[in-house]
Amino acid sequence: MTAETPPAALGDAPNRGVLLRFAEHLPITDATPMISLGEGDTPLVKSTHIVRDIGCDALYFKLESCNPTGSFKDRGMVVAVAKAMEAGATAIMCASTGNTSASAAAYAARYGLGVYVVVPDGKIARGKLAQSAVYGAEIIAIEGNFDAALRVAREITAKHPIALVNSVNPFRIEGQKTAAFEIADALGDAPDVLALPVGNAGNITAYWKGFIEYHHRERTSKRPRMLGFQAAGAAPLVHGAPVEHPHTLASAIRIGNPASWKTAIAARDESGGSIDAVTDDEILAAYNRLGREEGIFCEPASAAGVAGLLKLVAGGASFAGKTIVCIITGNGLKDPETALKTEPPIHHVAAELGAIEREMGWS
Amino acid sequence: MTAETPPAALGDAPNRGVLLRFAEHLPITDATPMISLGEGDTPLVKSTHIVRDIGCDALYFKLESCNPTGSFKDRGMVVAVAKAMEAGATAIMCASTGNTSASAAAYAARYGLGVYVVVPDGKIARGKLAQSAVYGAEIIAIEGNFDAALRVAREITAKHPIALVNSVNPFRIEGQKTAAFEIADALGDAPDVLALPVGNAGNITAYWKGFIEYHHRERTSKRPRMLGFQAAGAAPLVHGAPVEHPHTLASAIRIGNPASWKTAIAARDESGGSIDAVTDDEILAAYNRLGREEGIFCEPASAAGVAGLLKLVAGGASFAGKTIVCIITGNGLKDPETALKTEPPIHHVAAELGAIEREMGWS
Numbered sequence: 001m002t003a004e005t006p007p008a009a010l011g012d013a014p015n016r017g018v019l020l021r022f023a024e025h026l027p028i029t030d031a032t033p034m035i036s037l038g039e040g041d042t043p044l045v046k047s048t049h050i051v052r053d054i055g056c057d058a059l060y061f062k063l064e065s066c067n068p069t070g071s072f073k074d075r076g077m078v079v080a081v082a083k084a085m086e087a088g089a090t091a092i093m094c095a096s097t098g099n100t101s102a103s104a105a106a107y108a109a110r111y112g113l114g115v116y117v118v119v120p121d122g123k124i125a126r127g128k129l130a131q132s133a134v135y136g137a138e139i140i141a142i143e144g145n146f147d148a149a150l151r152v153a154r155e156i157t158a159k160h161p162i163a164l165v166n167s168v169n170p171f172r173i174e175g176q177k178t179a180a181f182e183i184a185d186a187l188g189d190a191p192d193v194l195a196l197p198v199g200n201a202g203n204i205t206a207y208w209k210g211f212i213e214y215h216h217r218e219r220t221s222k223r224p225r226m227l228g229f230q231a232a233g234a235a236p237l238v239h240g241a242p243v244e245h246p247h248t249l250a251s252a253i254r255i256g257n258p259a260s261w262k263t264a265i266a267a268r269d270e271s272g273g274s275i276d277a278v279t280d281d282e283i284l285a286a287y288n289r290l291g292r293e294e295g296i297f298c299e300p301a302s303a304a305g306v307a308g309l310l311k312l313v314a315g316g317a318s319f320a321g322k323t324i325v326c327i328i329t330g331n332g333l334k335d336p337e338t339a340l341k342t343e344p345p346i347h348h349v350a351a352e353l354g355a356i357e358r359e360m361g362w363s
Numbered sequence: 364m365t366a367e368t369p370p371a372a373l374g375d376a377p378n379r380g381v382l383l384r385f386a387e388h389l390p391i392t393d394a395t396p397m398i399s400l401g402e403g404d405t406p407l408v409k410s411t412h413i414v415r416d417i418g419c420d421a422l423y424f425k426l427e428s429c430n431p432t433g434s435f436k437d438r439g440m441v442v443a444v445a446k447a448m449e450a451g452a453t454a455i456m457c458a459s460t461g462n463t464s465a466s467a468a469a470y471a472a473r474y475g476l477g478v479y480v481v482v483p484d485g486k487i488a489r490g491k492l493a494q495s496a497v498y499g500a501e502i503i504a505i506e507g508n509f510d511a512a513l514r515v516a517r518e519i520t521a522k523h524p525i526a527l528v529n530s531v532n533p534f535r536i537e538g539q540k541t542a543a544f545e546i547a548d549a550l551g552d553a554p555d556v557l558a559l560p561v562g563n564a565g566n567i568t569a570y571w572k573g574f575i576e577y578h579h580r581e582r583t584s585k586r587p588r589m590l591g592f593q594a595a596g597a598a599p600l601v602h603g604a605p606v607e608h609p610h611t612l613a614s615a616i617r618i619g620n621p622a623s624w625k626t627a628i629a630a631r632d633e634s635g636g637s638i639d640a641v642t643d644d645e646i647l648a649a650y651n652r653l654g655r656e657e658g659i660f661c662e663p664a665s666a667a668g669v670a671g672l673l674k675l676v677a678g679g680a681s682f683a684g685k686t687i688v689c690i691i692t693g694n695g696l697k698d699p700e701t702a703l704k705t706e707p708p709i710h711h712v713a714a715e716l717g718a719i720e721r722e723m724g725w726s
Contacts, residue, residue: 043401133707
């Protein structure tokens with residue numbers, strides 16, 4: 001017991017925080033405010049059912065959905081916002097399909113910054129819109145897709161005194177790489193394979209950077225093969241050319257011209273991995289299996305990793321003997337409409353034992 | 364449905380898990396399957412703004428919203444489901460305002476159990492309904508409120524071979540008490556005050572049990588005052604009599620006849636605390652302040668603790684020098700409709716620098 005330690009000395013999240021926990025790996029100075037909203041240190045959970053169909057030794061899910069705003073974005077945002085505050089910024093801006101804006105708005109609210117989020121009009125999942133509204137962001141809904149939103153966000157922040165906190169901001173990648181450290185720490189080594197959805201391609205870039213750094217420091221014996229998966233209607237990295245009108249129900253990866261294109265390709269090639277496409281049907285099937293078989297409710301984009309692994313296995317790939325980690329990037333509650341697209345079977349009945357027994361066939 | 368072989372004792376969540384982490388404090392036997400969905404070890408986050416109005420030394424929020432299904436229910440559910448599996452159960456049932464059913468359904472999905480959730484028809488927040496649907500629960504929507512749902516769930520499980528996993532199941536309380544341990548571990552001692560919403564009263568019972576046990580083991584120097592808050596339209600513990608038609612927008616605490624009535628009163632009296640009522644307006648004001656000032660998006664019921672503290676301060680109470688922890692019981696994404704009840708101000712504009720500058724008044 002350390003009751004003599006005054007709580008004031010405990011920092012903004014006494015049992016958490018990407019900045020404090022991974023300070024030695026991050027671009028922190030004496031002037032960096034050690035802010036936190038309790039991000040990072042998310043659960044790593046073993047597959048109970050889907051592992052059998054993948055045929056690997058062990059399959060894990062990294063539940064980035066358990067971050068404070070419900071997605072992996074918080075890890076990078078805390079670094080980007082801290083560095084923006086260090087530089088004297090009083091307002092931040094991002095383009096977003098929804099997760100980035102929710103995260104930016106939460107940290108801005110907490111630390112008294114102005115926040116402007118540029119989103120594709122009418123293309124944001126309802127839960128994510130609710131988040132930005134509650135956190136008090138100024139929402140700029142543009143006629144156009146994510147790529148157009150990022151373009152104007154770059155133009156505005158180049159001209160006005162507002163810090164851009166998209167993943168083109170290198171501090172975002174620095175924070176996001178810490179998830180790789182956590183996975184290696186929990187497993188005792190890097191996994192053989194990392195599978196994840198790819199949209200703007202900042203996350204695959206960040207994981208690969210993290211695994212390389214940990215390997216250099218001899219914290220792991222190996223580096224994983226990086227298997228990225230894009231939605232078939234938004235798969236520029238698979239086709240090798242930007243997609244002008246990206247389309248997929250997985251709104252978080254509905255991106256036609258990824259900002260981190262080159263680094264994603266480098267992660268793929270240096271790791272001996274691949275970036276493949278999965279259809280919306282394959283994504284939805286994996287999304288439903290994650291819920292019904294693993295008890296994991298993720299946003300549709302998050303199911304791309306599982307969908308992709310199942311597709312590779314169906315195509316003849318073998319993962320025998322391998323340890324695989326799939327990244328669950330965001331919480332299913334961010335997109336309740338997809339979950340309720342098929343109205344669930346509900347038994348409407350009187351609050352009476354006999355009535356329920358008859359309805360359920362138990363009498 | 365058949366229960367499946369319990370998973371290997373290796374651990375279903377390598378960096379997490381209430382059962383493994385707190386085994387010595389829980390009713391675990393050699394036959395208890397050490398299941399996990401990555402529950403527990405949630406962030407404790409310091410207030411940046413509201414602390415000033417409370418006038419205490421430090422104010423923290425325990426983000427139980429970061430649990431795998433988005434509420435504190437996962438802590439108790441993992442113990443209840445493990446003990447049900449140990450006893451050979453192949454199906455579980457609960458009455459629920461939504462959070463308990465989501466949690467029960469997730470663990471049941473993961474471990475191959477049948478799951479029946481009894482809910483008040485039309486009274487479940489949309490996100491919570493989505494969760495039960497995705498996890499594949501059988502949803503029994505009864506004509507009546509939560510109290511009627513719990514009554515029939517008790518009757519059904521008394522007669523049929525289905526395990527009841529409501530908080531009348533003592534294993535639920537055992538699991539939930541572990542949040543008290545985590546708070547004491549993070550702060551180095553128990554806080555002076557614990558503030559939380561009270562509905563069915565299982566949680567205030569569990570926290571008090573946890574703080575008493577840790578104090579007995581000399582892990583803390585003190586025990587907190589327990590300050591519970593009910594919604595004004597559903598405040599049986601404040602009035603001293605059941606409420607036949609409980610009403611509040613905070614659906615998670617819309618309960619008229621709490622199952623853990625006596626233990627909640629004991630927690631109040633033994634701790635020198637209080638159980639008070641807050642209006643829906645006070646709850647909504649606190650809910651909005653948590654979002655806009657702290658970057659915390661919680662479900663409405665979760666704001667009752669902050670609403671109550673602000674009410675007590677307005678009434679003349681002083682918390683000078685105190686360390687206070689408020690429990691954020693559930694994620695705001697579970698109830699996006701409340702968040703979007705006031706349509707957020709959105710700037711609809713062309714994807715063009717000049718147009719945005721004119722719209723925002725920056726030109």
